Amino acid sequence: MTSEFYNRGLEQAKQKDYGGAIEAFNQAIQLDPYFSKAYMERGLAYYNSGTILQAVFDYTEAIKLDAENAKAYYFRALAKLTLKNLPGALEDVEKAIQFKFNDAAAYDLRGIVQRKQGNIQDAIANFKKAAELYLEQKDQENTRLCLEKIKQLQPKAEPTPNQAITKSTPIISTQDYFTQLLEKAEKGDTKAAISDLNWILKADNQDAQAYCCRGVVYCKMGNYRDAIADFNQAIELNFKDAIVYRNRGKARSQIGDHQGGLADINQALKIQPQESLVYIARGNVYQAMGNYLAAIQDYSQAIQINSDHPLAYYNRGIAYTCLEEMPNAVEDYQKAASIYCQQEDWDNYQQVLNSLQKIQSSIPATNKATYNLLRQRLLRMVGGHWEIAQRLIQQKKDFYPGMAEEWYLQTVIDDLERDRR
Numbered sequence: 001m002t003s004e005f006y007n008r009g010l011e012q013a014k015q016k017d018y019g020g021a022i023e024a025f026n027q028a029i030q031l032d033p034y035f036s037k038a039y040m041e042r043g044l045a046y047y048n049s050g051t052i053l054q055a056v057f058d059y060t061e062a063i064k065l066d067a068e069n070a071k072a073y074y075f076r077a078l079a080k081l082t083l084k085n086l087p088g089a090l091e092d093v094e095k096a097i098q099f100k101f102n103d104a105a106a107y108d109l110r111g112i113v114q115r116k117q118g119n120i121q122d123a124i125a126n127f128k129k130a131a132e133l134y135l136e137q138k139d140q141e142n143t144r145l146c147l148e149k150i151k152q153l154q155p156k157a158e159p160t161p162n163q164a165i166t167k168s169t170p171i172i173s174t175q176d177y178f179t180q181l182l183e184k185a186e187k188g189d190t191k192a193a194i195s196d197l198n199w200i201l202k203a204d205n206q207d208a209q210a211y212c213c214r215g216v217v218y219c220k221m222g223n224y225r226d227a228i229a230d231f232n233q234a235i236e237l238n239f240k241d242a243i244v245y246r247n248r249g250k251a252r253s254q255i256g257d258h259q260g261g262l263a264d265i266n267q268a269l270k271i272q273p274q275e276s277l278v279y280i281a282r283g284n285v286y287q288a289m290g291n292y293l294a295a296i297q298d299y300s301q302a303i304q305i306n307s308d309h310p311l312a313y314y315n316r317g318i319a320y321t322c323l324e325e326m327p328n329a330v331e332d333y334q335k336a337a338s339i340y341c342q343q344e345d346w347d348n349y350q351q352v353l354n355s356l357q358k359i360q361s362s363i364p365a366t367n368k369a370t371y372n373l374l375r376q377r378l379l380r381m382v383g384g385h386w387e388i389a390q391r392l393i394q395q396k397k398d399f400y401p402g403m404a405e406e407w408y409l410q411t412v413i414d415d416l417e418r419d420r421r
Helices: 002-014 018-031 036-048 052-065 070-082 086-099 104-117 120-136 140-153 174-186 190-203 208-221 224-236 242-254 258-271 276-289 292-305 310-322 326-343 346-362 368-381 386-399 405-420
Strands: none
Touching: 002 018, 002 036, 018 036, 036 052, 036 070, 052 070, 070 086, 070 104, 086 104, 104 120, 104 140, 120 140, 174 190, 174 208, 190 208, 208 224, 208 242, 224 242, 242 258, 242 276, 258 276, 276 292, 276 310, 292 310, 310 326, 310 346, 326 346, 368 386, 368 405, 386 405
16 A cells, blocks of 8 residues: 555656645655655655755655665755755765765766855866766766866966956955954854954953954853953943943853843843844843743844844744743744745754754644544635645645644644634
């Protein structure tokens, strides 16, 4: 029976009926949850239908069942490349090559990723390797395409001195300079940022903005006491911007001084009452104190000010989890993941997905009888037209990937009931 559904899915995918193929693979997986090939083929169907996130989930399931599945790594790399997750794509294609050494397509894909990352020489080397392998396979078309890619990447002739254009280094403002230092720290180069700031303060020990900037970097390093000392110095030098109080409040809370942290963040709110980051910071302090309702209120206020701030949704999801309000937590995690995906912030995207998976594993599976009841109830609500129900369910899957089938059914039912009211 399992192979019957699987073969039906293959046939429907071949005919480009991806919806039907996915449904057939669903049936095969329901009968055999360890059927790795079904996850692979369903992932391909999702990918071809444009549901890229769901494809990534299925390839991941296939890899869990077979850790050396080169094909799964290769297709997950393709999906991640489509999502513009270049580091993730490179990591997966490296695995594909590791487990299937002489795969021309994998070297070709690695060349594409490295070209997009700006690693031109590495990209050329991979396209050459792919061309050699395609040639061995007598695949003339792909060999030609690889050679074209190499030709496009070959360095052009250097301009002569008379052709060279001299550009003067633009003068940047003090604010821009400190912004660059903070961006350097944000990318993980905190030691270099601290070194630059130490040099500035050695030249002028009355530079309040430099103390504030160094305090922010110390916070990123987890060195909260030195951060507080720098924020104190900035305030003494009359630099009383909201960023000083907000970050000093965060640092004080981190060392256990929650009341002092609240006092600082409240001061920041007086200066910047419409800054979402201040509400997020105060919500974090309330959460550290165990006052989850107050934390949720502040995160909600941050979202009202800036509805596209992923951290507000993610932290509110954590607070809902602590209150065991799992549906609300899942909704917030999904929204945070969606925004991080749009921003191509893959580290935070993965962190949110990990939190989401923990919640899913803690929720007991709904039995088949309950699933059938939900399905029948939804069918009645759409007048017996299951294709309407399927379209509504697919919309939820596109926006909230990776949830249980019962969750999608219940969410669609809730939406329909809310609309009727």
